[in-house]
Amino acid sequence: MADLLMGLLGTFFIVATLSVLWKDNIVFRFGQAAVMGAATAHYMIMSATSIQSMVLSQMQLLPILGLILGLLMYTRLFRNIAWVSKYPSSILVGVGIGVMLAGTIKGQILQQIGMTVGDIQTALFTTGDSVAILNSVIIFVGVVTSLVYFLFTVEHTGTVGLIAKVGRVFLMISLGANFAGELVWYQTQMIGRLMFIIQELLVPLGLV
């Protein structure tokens, strides 16, 4: 019985959320507010638990320092001392850049360039596979022309303009692939909810 009630409740919120496809209405707004409220409460509890286990239970200097910096962020809420929040923000930005910088240069620039060129070499001189050669050439052309598209110090006319246009085509294909992924993602969410309705409500009620 409890499972069936949970199924009913879940189905109500699914239908409430989907009702916006028809038009904005009070049932949708209720469902939206309920889900947002529950999620926010959950996040707050999880964050508080995390602070408890990582900082308060240890009582070590560095975690407490981190907690104090975190609390200083909230000074933004008070206009007269809002400037204090710039200190934790600056530390956060500084640490973030420091942590990512070394890995970025090697992993995302040098190694990626190496792989772009290396793929062609491997395909030409090692495997000799025509499909692999074609693939590696397409990737190479895509990388170079897309980079030229973002080259703003030279006017995009003549040869540079032509290369930039090719780069734009590659960028459009890439964005298209991203958007297709988004669309299928939304569809999968819908299918997941339909499966929930079938398994948690229709099957227990003997309707399918």
Place this chain on the structure above:
Amino acid sequence: MSDRPAGKDENIIVQLGTLPPSKYFLVHLAGIILMFIPLIYPMGLPVQTSQPVIDYVRTIQNLPEGSVVAVSFGASAALLDEQEAQFLATWKILFSNKLKVIFYSTTEDANIILERHLGTKVKPGDYGYSYGVDYVLLGYSPLGEAGQAAFVQNIRSLYPVDYHGTPLNNIPLMQDINDQSGVDLIIFEYTSCTDVEWVIRQWIVPFNKPALITTLGCCGPMAAPYYPSQIRGFLSGSGAGTEIEVVSGFPGPGAAMSDSKSLGILPWLVSMVFANLAWFMRRSK
């Protein structure tokens, strides 16, 4: 769909390609109905497997028994339908290959998902696993990239206790593990597309650690450039969830979704085709 509705003198293609917003729900309704039917009456449409998914499975299967796998689990309950098939198949492959698993959550709701999976859907006990000896749940810690950088150097600085409040020093599996050197493979799950860079910068570049990735379908194109040289394999979206079930031989929710996806996408595809045709027809006039 165009903002300018078709006039009465325009042909059927333009009429269909320029539905006014008030009629959009008809397309959505058709999609929902077409998605629903295969869930009741499965059609068994074929599924093609891709190399990143095959490599993902083989990388796990090729690890020697007893190897330690860290799972950085940044899943979200709101996005679970997209990835649940990936997760369930991955847990089954890990457990059936007798690998030691360290789960750590990087999002607030990831633990709920893990608890539900390991409590009801893929029970470690069914594979002869004991908590603390063969697998451990470290719980939630708000790890960004700086957190991942800290994890690879000192796990106890982030997780002094496990999810149940037991100090890590009292957990047999964690006795000799406190940094990346004790981990043989990292499986990195994320739902924010650029987070793929975290595992590249913090696990792969400095330590050359073998890494696998699981993510949403829309994040796949951003993970692909790092495969196969930097990441050994990746799963992106529900399609990969279906594929991994086929490759690994562990059926799950992905199989049921496959038909529904293939059929349900049709109304939106047809809408796009008609909208483009209408645009070209109007332009040519």
